[in-house]
Amino acid sequence: MKKNNDFPSNGNLRYFIHLDTVRCYAVFMVVFAHIFQIWTWKDATESLFPLGQTGVVLFFVLSGFLITYILLKEPQHKPIAQSFKQFYIRRSLRIFPIYYLFLAICYIANISNVNDYGFMLWFYLGNFYIFNHNSWIGEYSHLWTLAVEEQFYLLWPFLVLFLRTRTKALLILFVSVIALASLARFYLLSDGFSYTQAKVFPLANVDFFALGALIALGNIYCQQTVRSSGYPLVVTGLVLYYGSYYVFEKMIFYMIGQLSIGLVATGVIIIALFSQAKEGILHNRMTVHIGKISYGIYLYHNAIVAHYAEIAGYFGIDAGNSYYIKIVISVLFTLIIAELSFWCIEKPCLRFKDLFRSA
Structure with missing residues (x-):
């Protein structure tokens, strides 16, 4: 493959501003899906398209793209150990501060009996708690996605950095990982595990990260091919999803549906990646700004929606007002908390990332 020289391997990585907009839409997909689930006990969009799952998959594919792109752009003369160290320190500065502050507040106040989950949330094992108990964990359920991401980050950098000069090996790795996820889903569902368990199991989600990794690899070595594949992938994913919905029984539809959502998310990210809009x-x-604070929005929104009555009462707001007013107030309050979190905690911590920038 011919390498794209538009992206020099000098540590100065291009910033993809349109991906912040993707984050904005992805986080609102998740927020509104959870609002529907908490206040109506069902995702009202599920019969049309799984809004929450699509938002999560967008984040997974996006993470797979960014981590792989960053790792592939590491200077080849740089020691791998140094690359590992810088990557994990910078990643920790991005996600740990508000995650552990949020958990500390919840545990100290024992909000919604969070202490019942022991150390699982502290060590990013919430998805295994859900898997083992075959049950969601209330307002902390959404933390399973952060757990899956952290588990993915434990191994992926090693694989990519060790194979970064072997393009064909990377391609085989990414395609194999996609196949592995499908096999994991098939094994779990055919062996009697629930759809909830199949949803949160790490190996059943790695294909989404691998799809993002394929975007990164293609963006470097065959950019024009990747650029032209965005809309076809979205259309293919939608056709597969709705076509299989009416043709196959539940298990087969679920497996095809997951892949379909992955294709749609991949196409959307490619479109955003090369957008000149x-x-x-x-x-x-x-x-763009909402995309920048989307991590805080994602982290805090479930607790705010779940405790809307207490929060509204504290500020003298009628907690029994209309459903639509409750949605507006919950979203606004989530945005305010995420904004304060970004400026007071996240941004100061992010300044330290520059000390560990690739060079």
Whole structure:
């Protein structure tokens, strides 16, 4: 494969601003899906398209792209051990501060009996707690996705850095990982595990990260091919999803559906990656900024929605007002908390990342 020289391996990585807009839409997909689930006991969008799952998969594919892109752009003369150290320190500065502050507050106050989950959430093992008990864990259920990401980060950098000069080996690895996830889902469901367990099991999610990794590899070595595949992938994914919905029984539909959502997410990220669109209704300063604070939005939103009555009462707001007003107030409060978190905690911590920038 011919390497794309538009992206020099000098540690100066391009910033993909349109991906912040993708984060904005992805986090709102998850937020609204959870609002529907908490207040109506069902994701009202599920019969049309799984809004929450699509948002999660967008984040997974995006993470797979970014981590792989960053690792592949590491200077080849740089010691691998140094690359590992810098990657994990910078990653920790990004995600640990508000995650552990959030947990500390919840555990100290024992909000919603969080102490019942022991150390599992502290060590990013919430998905295994859900898997072992075959049950969601209330307002902390969404933390399973962060657990899966952290488990993915334990191994992926080693594989990519050791194979970074062997393009064909990387391609085989990424495709094999996609196949592995499908096999994991098939094994779990055919062996009597529930759909909840299949959803949170790490190996049943690695294909989404691998799809993002394929984008990164293609972006470096065959950019034009990747650029032209965005819309076809979205259309293919939608056709597969709705086509299999009416043709196959539940287990087969679930497996095809997961892959379909992955294809849609991959296509959307490719479209955003190469977008030349200026500011408009769908992409503007607001969507970019919300994308920047999306981690805080994701982390805090479930607790805010679950405790809406107490929060509203504290501020003298009628907790029994209309469903739509509750949605607006919950979203606004989530945005305010995430904004404060970003400026007071996340951004100061992110300044330390520059000390560990690739060089």
